[in-house]
Amino acid sequence: xxxxxLEKKLRPPExxxxxxxxxxITLASGEKMVVREARREETGILLGTIxxxxxxxxxxxxxxxxxxxxxxxxxxRYRVANxxxxxxxxxxxxxxxxNSRHVTNKLGMSLHTLAIKRGLRVGAQLFAAKMEHHIDVxxxxxxxxxxxxxxGFKRWMIELQLEDRSSQFPDVRSELGGxxxxxxxxKLWDAVRDVKCTGTRPVPEEDLKSAxxxxxxxxxxxxxxxxx
Amino acid sequence: xxxxxxxxxxGHTRFGNSSEYDxxxxxxxxxxxALEDAGFLERRREIDQVIVGNMASGMFCHQxxxxxxxxxxxxxxxVPAELVENGPASGASAIKIGYMAVASGMADVxxxxxxxxxxxxxxxxxxxxxxxxLHTEAEYNMGLTLPAFGGMFTRLYMEKYGLTERDLxxxxxxxxKNGAKNKYxxxxxxxxxxxxxxxxxxxxxxxxxxEPLRMYSTCPVSDGAAAVLLVNMDSxxxxxxxxxxxxxxxxxxxxxxxxxxxxxxxxxxxAVRLAAExxxxxxxxxxxxxxxxxxxxxxxxxxxxxSEEVGFFERGTSFLAVRKGETEIDGRLPINTSGGLKxxxxxxxxxxxxxxxxxxRQLRGEAEEGRQVKNPRYGMSxxxxxxxxxxxxxxxxxx
Amino acid sequence: MIDxxxxxAKAPTIKAYKCxxxxxxxxxxxxxxxxxxxxxxPVTGKGWETFDLxxxxxxxxxxxxxxxxxxxxxxxxLFGIVQFENGLRASGQLEVEEPKTGMKLNAxxxxxxxRPGNPVNVFVFKx
Numbered sequence: 001x002x003x004x005x006l007e008k009k010l011r012p013p014e015x016x017x018x019x020x021x022x023x024x025i026t027l028a029s030g031e032k033m034v035v036r037e038a039r040r041e042e043t044g045i046l047l048g049t050i051x052x053x054x055x056x057x058x059x060x061x062x063x064x065x066x067x068x069x070x071x072x073x074x075x076x077r078y079r080v081a082n083x084x085x086x087x088x089x090x091x092x093x094x095x096x097x098x099n100s101r102h103v104t105n106k107l108g109m110s111l112h113t114l115a116i117k118r119g120l121r122v123g124a125q126l127f128a129a130k131m132e133h134h135i136d137v138x139x140x141x142x143x144x145x146x147x148x149x150x151x152g153f154k155r156w157m158i159e160l161q162l163e164d165r166s167s168q169f170p171d172v173r174s175e176l177g178g179x180x181x182x183x184x185x186x187k188l189w190d191a192v193r194d195v196k197c198t199g200t201r202p203v204p205e206e207d208l209k210s211a212x213x214x215x216x217x218x219x220x221x222x223x224x225x226x227x228x
Numbered sequence: 229x230x231x232x233x234x235x236x237x238x239g240h241t242r243f244g245n246s247s248e249y250d251x252x253x254x255x256x257x258x259x260x261x262a263l264e265d266a267g268f269l270e271r272r273r274e275i276d277q278v279i280v281g282n283m284a285s286g287m288f289c290h291q292x293x294x295x296x297x298x299x300x301x302x303x304x305x306x307v308p309a310e311l312v313e314n315g316p317a318s319g320a321s322a323i324k325i326g327y328m329a330v331a332s333g334m335a336d337v338x339x340x341x342x343x344x345x346x347x348x349x350x351x352x353x354x355x356x357x358x359x360x361x362l363h364t365e366a367e368y369n370m371g372l373t374l375p376a377f378g379g380m381f382t383r384l385y386m387e388k389y390g391l392t393e394r395d396l397x398x399x400x401x402x403x404x405k406n407g408a409k410n411k412y413x414x415x416x417x418x419x420x421x422x423x424x425x426x427x428x429x430x431x432x433x434x435x436x437x438x439e440p441l442r443m444y445s446t447c448p449v450s451d452g453a454a455a456v457l458l459v460n461m462d463s464x465x466x467x468x469x470x471x472x473x474x475x476x477x478x479x480x481x482x483x484x485x486x487x488x489x490x491x492x493x494x495x496x497x498x499a500v501r502l503a504a505e506x507x508x509x510x511x512x513x514x515x516x517x518x519x520x521x522x523x524x525x526x527x528x529x530x531x532x533x534x535s536e537e538v539g540f541f542e543r544g545t546s547f548l549a550v551r552k553g554e555t556e557i558d559g560r561l562p563i564n565t566s567g568g569l570k571x572x573x574x575x576x577x578x579x580x581x582x583x584x585x586x587x588x589r590q591l592r593g594e595a596e597e598g599r600q601v602k603n604p605r606y607g608m609s610x611x612x613x614x615x616x617x618x619x620x621x622x623x624x625x626x627x
Numbered sequence: 628m629i630d631x632x633x634x635x636a637k638a639p640t641i642k643a644y645k646c647x648x649x650x651x652x653x654x655x656x657x658x659x660x661x662x663x664x665x666x667x668x669p670v671t672g673k674g675w676e677t678f679d680l681x682x683x684x685x686x687x688x689x690x691x692x693x694x695x696x697x698x699x700x701x702x703x704x705l706f707g708i709v710q711f712e713n714g715l716r717a718s719g720q721l722e723v724e725e726p727k728t729g730m731k732l733n734a735x736x737x738x739x740x741x742r743p744g745n746p747v748n749v750f751v752f753k754x
Contacts, residue, residue: 025429025433026420026422026423026427026429026430026433027423027433028419028420028423028424028433028434028444029417029418029419029420029423030418030419030420030422030423119415119417121433125432125433128432151350151351154350154352157700158695158699158700158701158702159693159702160702161701161702191702192702194432195432195435195436196432197432198428198429198431198432198433199429200428200429350697351694352695352696352697352698352699353696353697355694355695355696355697356696356697356698359696363655365655365747366654366655366717366718367718368742369739369742369747369748369749370706370718370719370720370749370750371695371696371699371704371706371720371739371741371742371749372706372718373692373694373695373696375692375694376690376692376706379690379691379692380688380689380690380706380707380708381688383688383689383690383728384687384688384728387728435693436691436693437692437693437694438690438691438692438693438694439690439691439692439693440690441690487655487718488708488718489687489708489716489717489718490716494687494688494708
């Protein structure tokens with residue numbers, strides 16, 4: 001698409017981001033989840049996957065899904081700066097999606113974690129992959145983290161021992177709602193990486209192939225009787 | 229002549245997340261199932277006694293006197309009803325007291341219901357509430373929890389007998405395989421040994437809870453209820469029920485020191501051994517006669533340690549039998565055919581009754597395909613209260 | 628006269644109990660002596676003596692707990708069961724780099740408000 005002058009003004013400046021090196025994790029059930037970066041042309045599949053959860057009020061799914069939908073769409077439309085999207089898929093079927101922004105080469109802004117497949121810690125694994133990308137791959141020094149779910153957030157606070165910068169609000173705040181924020185620093189991540197983050201690289205040929213074409217889930221345990 | 233007591237009806241909710249429901253409703257659901265199973269629902273007001281097993285409705289649900297609420301929820305007034313509390317052994321203790329009511333001659337038909345809703349509160353609160361059964365000054369105040377004691381016991385066992393984390397994972401694989409076929413189980417999803425133990429990602433996928441216990445060596449937090457209808461088998465009323473009763477051959481309990489550090493031998497579970505011995509004596513059988521067992525695997529180490537204390541294996545060797553597959557559904561001595569607490573779930577007040585329901589399902593031949601024990605004669609359950617300081621053993625027989 | 632020392636800063640202690648009738652020691656306190664059946668009256672304390680449970684001990688077993696109860700914000704805590712020279716055993720937290728069963732530790736006591744209600748005394752076994 002030819003980018004005219006006005007469009008150029010509206011598009012944010014792009015920082016070239018190192019790609020996320022795909023990995024595969026064998027979940028407790030024995031199923032293999034390939035974690036890889038999503039491609040812009042897969043946006044339709046991502047949006048179609050996220051969309052049904054906008055109607056689920058339990059466990060904060062509605063607000064997380066609504067916000068992630070807009071963030072992914074904005075990424076596609078070049079209206080958000082330096083966002084990345086990681087997808088976890090099992091035999092191609094999307095199990096979870098995480099997204100974040102690379103604000104500067106020192107700062108990351110964690111956006112959302114959406115787990116579609118439940119009971120296998122998909123959310124925890126993808127969140128860890130996201131932090132791995134922020135700090136280990138993109139080289140950021142710290143990541144601002146907030147959440148919609150209080151229980152979910154308390155888990156991160158305790159398990160990661162997040163640094164509390166909420167007292168520096170409003171000068172220090174998360175872009176997500178502009179709220180007081182907590183921070184995962186490189187030091188804190190170093191202390192938990194071995195316990196939180198795992199995966200096999202490179203991804204074996206056949207697993208990579210199966211994850212090449214992403215598929216929207218045909219059922220959601222959060223939505224009994226769901227039909228696409 | 230001693231009165232013979234049998235189980236003539238069983239009921240069980242799907243364990244899992246029932247936190248949006250009221251505890252008495254969840255218990256009433258299981259109780260109604262048991263009464264329908266027995267063909268006695270319309271005659272429920274003829275029941276002589278209701279006994280409820282529940283550990284901590286006051287803390288989990290901010291409700292007390294749940295036996296009374298249950299009677300009204302079932303529209304069964306004026307049937308007498310009382311609550312029995314014995315920590316996570318409340319369910320089996322409720323059965324024991326119900327048994328005593330029938331055996332005393334004071335009641336011909338007794339409804340026993342065990343239930344718990346644990347998921348209205350957060351996981352941290354649930355851990356704290358469960359920890360209140362520990363000695364306040366010497367254990368609870370230190371920050372200790374039940375998993376902490378599970379971990380410490382496991383470490384001692386590993387160092388003495390050579391048990392490995394992989395052995396614990398093998399038990400989880402077995403129990404999840406069984407639970408996946410159990411329509412009442414909380415978690416109906418098999419797990420693989422590669423994923424939770426052998427594979428390169430296992431250490432993170434199967435993370436530590438209380439070292440050396442991992443997530444797949446500790447049971448989930450669950451809601452649910454189970455119920456059994458007891459009958460005096462010598463009473464003419466026995467003919468009024470749909471099915472032949474399954475006889476309770478033995479039921480007994482024993483206690484041990486409250487503080488875990490004061491146990492005579494830190495690796496022994498004396499209350500388990502004593503309760504089992506009394507139950508065997510009452511039933512006139514020994515460990516070799518038991519066809520299958522439900523053993524309280526709140527922590528996987530307990531399935532192993534309990535199986536040794538009740539005499540199924542020599543001390544320190546049970547995990548060798550697991551390696552050989554002896555405790556699988558088609559093995560020499562199937563253990564936790566229901567999926568155990570690990571896969572079936574553990575609503576603390578319900579578990580003891582849930583174990584009894586499994587004994588009856590197996591003895592009646594009503595278990596799901598793929599997890600039915602062949603021709604069982606005697607089934608045994610052990611319901612573990614506290615960290616082994618109050619234990620109930622139950623033996624049921626198919627005559 | 629008033630005992631004004633009660634307003635001073637006092638290091639927290641954890642007490643063990645001794646039956647003066649037969650000399651058996653206990654931690655925590657029973658209400659009836661397991662050996663000679665002498666009663667303990669918590670009001671008068673007659674017939675029983677208390678002493679501080681402290682000092683050197685041996686680590687019998689330990690664990691690192693990652694899932695702590697409500698009220699705790701640490702990533703994990705170390706706990707252990709120890710045995711003192713007088714034979715008494717106790718449970719508590721560990722402040723040890725690399726715990727190993729059989730290692731010699733020193734029992735100290737701290738006051739903690741991590742439990743609901745009033746502050747409580749907690750064993751911390753250190754190297």
